[in-house]
Amino acid sequence: MRGAMELEPELLLQEARENVEAAQSYRRELGHRLEGLREARRQIKESASQTRDVLKQHFNDLKGTLGKLLDERLVTLLQEVDTIEQETIKPLDDCQKLIEHGVNTAEDLVREGEIAMLGGVGEENEKLWSFTKKASHIQLDSLPEVPLLVDVPCLSAQLDDSILNIVKDHIFKHGTVASRPPVQIEELIEKPGGIIVRWCKVDDDFTAQDYRLQFRKCTSNHFEDVYVGSETEFIVLHIDPNVDYQFRVCARGDGRQEWSPWSVPQIGHSTLVPHEWTAGFEGYSLSSRRNIALRNDSESSGVLYSRAPTYFCGQTLTFRSTSVSDSPENKSVPAEVSGRLRAAEARETCDTGWTVTVSRPTLIRCPGAVFVNGKEMTNQLPAVTSGSTVTFDIEAVTLGTCNNNEGGHFKLRVTISSNNREVVFDWLLDQSCGSLYFGCSFFYPGWKVLVF
Incomplete structure (x- = not known):
C-alpha cells in the first residue's frame, strides 16, 4: 500500500508532462x-x-x-x-x-x-x-x-x-467576376529531373477546349509556357533538384479565344537526382544536362549506361526516342535499339533488357523481343519509331530466400510498356539492389534518346 502511494506523485508528474506536451502540440497546430x-x-x-x-x-x-x-x-x-x-x-x-x-x-x-x-x-x-x-x-x-x-x-x-x-x-x-478559377492544379509528383503536374476542372459549367501550363523558379519574376493542349497532365523536365518552382494553369473555353484566369500558383520541387548518361562514351554525344544521348557514330558499338544508379524501385523510368537523321534507314524503318537495366551491386551479371529491331534482325530473332537474364520471353513489344516512349516500372515482390532452382534470392516485378502494350515479368537477383543502372544502344546514327 505504501509503495503505491509513493508511485502516485511520479504518475501525476508523468501525466502533467504529457499534458504539457499535448498542449504544446495543440498550440503549434493552432x-x-x-x-x-x-x-x-x-x-x-x-x-x-x-x-x-x-x-x-x-x-x-x-x-x-x-x-x-x-x-x-x-x-x-x-x-x-x-x-x-x-x-x-x-x-x-x-x-x-x-x-x-x-x-x-x-x-x-x-x-x-x-x-x-x-x-x-x-x-x-x-x-x-x-x-x-x-x-x-x-x-x-x-x-x-x-x-x-x-x-x-x-x-x-x-x-x-x-x-x-x-x-x-x-x-x-460584359465581364464576370468569379470566386475562383475554373481549373486548379491537383497534384505535383516529383520525378528525377522533372515534376509531373496534374490539374482538373473545378467549375462544372465550364467546358474546356485547351489548357495552358506555365512555371517559373520561385526566384524568378516571369512565368514561361511549357504546355498548351487538351491533356490534364504534363511532365515538366529540366527541373533542378531541391529548387522550388511555381506552377499555374488556365483554360480556354470551347469556341472562345480568351484564356480563363490563372489557377492559384502551387509550389513544387523534386528531391530526386536527375538521370544522366555517362559522358565520354564513344559513338554518343550528350546534351548539356546529359539526359539526352545522340548516336553520332556507326562504327563503335556497345551499351551506353547511366552515370550512376539513379533508378529506384517504385519509380517510372521513361525512354523517349526521336530521329534527327535524313538517312534512308531512319526514314524508312523504326529504330534498331536495345535498352537495358542492370543491378547496381552486380552490374556485370544481373541484366534484363528490351530490344527492338526491324532491319536485318541479326542480333535478335524477332522485333520487340524481351530478354530476361539472357532468356527470350514469349511476349513482345512494338517496334520503336521516332517519338516512341518506353517505360519501366519496378516493384519489389519478395525479399526472402527463393528456391535455389529459380536461380535467385530476391525478386523484382518489372513492367515494360510501349505504345499501349506491356510486358510483365519477375526478375530474380542473387542479391538485393537498392538502385539500378539503366542503359541503351542504337545501331544507326542520327537517333537520340531522352531519359526521365
Missing part, C-alpha cells in the same frame, strides 16, 4: 491553422485588389477605345457629307454662272436697245439696225434648265437610337 487562415485572408484580399485594378483598367481602356471609335466614325460621316455636298453643288454652280452670264448679256442688250430707240427712225436708223442685228444673234428664247428641288440631293443623317439599347445590353453582360 498556430499552423492561424497561419493558414492568414494566408487564405491574404489571398482573398490580394486577389480582390488585383481584380479591382484589372476591372478599372479594362473599363477605362474600353471607354477610351469606344470614344476613339465614335470620334473616328463621326469624322467618316462628316467626310461623306462634305463629299456629297461638293459633288452635287458643282452642277448648280455651273448653272448659276450660265444664268448670271445671260442676265448680264440681257441687261447690256436692254440698255443698248433703249439708247437706239431714243433716236427715232431718222438719224439713228443705223443704231437700230446694229441693235437689231446684234439681238438676232442672241438666243433670247433659250433658257437653261434649272433642276427641281425634288431632283437635287437633300442630305440627312440616319441614326438608329436602338444601338444604345444593343450596346447597353452588351455592356451589362
Whole structure:
C-alpha cells in the first residue's frame, strides 16, 4: 500500500508532462491553422485588389477605345457629307454662272436697245439696225434648265437610337467576376529531373477546349509556357533538384479565344537526382544536362549506361526516342535499339533488357523481343519509331530466400510498356539492389534518346 502511494506523485508528474506536451502540440497546430487562415485572408484580399485594378483598367481602356471609335466614325460621316455636298453643288454652280452670264448679256442688250430707240427712225436708223442685228444673234428664247428641288440631293443623317439599347445590353453582360478559377492544379509528383503536374476542372459549367501550363523558379519574376493542349497532365523536365518552382494553369473555353484566369500558383520541387548518361562514351554525344544521348557514330558499338544508379524501385523510368537523321534507314524503318537495366551491386551479371529491331534482325530473332537474364520471353513489344516512349516500372515482390532452382534470392516485378502494350515479368537477383543502372544502344546514327 505504501509503495503505491509513493508511485502516485511520479504518475501525476508523468501525466502533467504529457499534458504539457499535448498542449504544446495543440498550440503549434493552432498556430499552423492561424497561419493558414492568414494566408487564405491574404489571398482573398490580394486577389480582390488585383481584380479591382484589372476591372478599372479594362473599363477605362474600353471607354477610351469606344470614344476613339465614335470620334473616328463621326469624322467618316462628316467626310461623306462634305463629299456629297461638293459633288452635287458643282452642277448648280455651273448653272448659276450660265444664268448670271445671260442676265448680264440681257441687261447690256436692254440698255443698248433703249439708247437706239431714243433716236427715232431718222438719224439713228443705223443704231437700230446694229441693235437689231446684234439681238438676232442672241438666243433670247433659250433658257437653261434649272433642276427641281425634288431632283437635287437633300442630305440627312440616319441614326438608329436602338444601338444604345444593343450596346447597353452588351455592356451589362460584359465581364464576370468569379470566386475562383475554373481549373486548379491537383497534384505535383516529383520525378528525377522533372515534376509531373496534374490539374482538373473545378467549375462544372465550364467546358474546356485547351489548357495552358506555365512555371517559373520561385526566384524568378516571369512565368514561361511549357504546355498548351487538351491533356490534364504534363511532365515538366529540366527541373533542378531541391529548387522550388511555381506552377499555374488556365483554360480556354470551347469556341472562345480568351484564356480563363490563372489557377492559384502551387509550389513544387523534386528531391530526386536527375538521370544522366555517362559522358565520354564513344559513338554518343550528350546534351548539356546529359539526359539526352545522340548516336553520332556507326562504327563503335556497345551499351551506353547511366552515370550512376539513379533508378529506384517504385519509380517510372521513361525512354523517349526521336530521329534527327535524313538517312534512308531512319526514314524508312523504326529504330534498331536495345535498352537495358542492370543491378547496381552486380552490374556485370544481373541484366534484363528490351530490344527492338526491324532491319536485318541479326542480333535478335524477332522485333520487340524481351530478354530476361539472357532468356527470350514469349511476349513482345512494338517496334520503336521516332517519338516512341518506353517505360519501366519496378516493384519489389519478395525479399526472402527463393528456391535455389529459380536461380535467385530476391525478386523484382518489372513492367515494360510501349505504345499501349506491356510486358510483365519477375526478375530474380542473387542479391538485393537498392538502385539500378539503366542503359541503351542504337545501331544507326542520327537517333537520340531522352531519359526521365
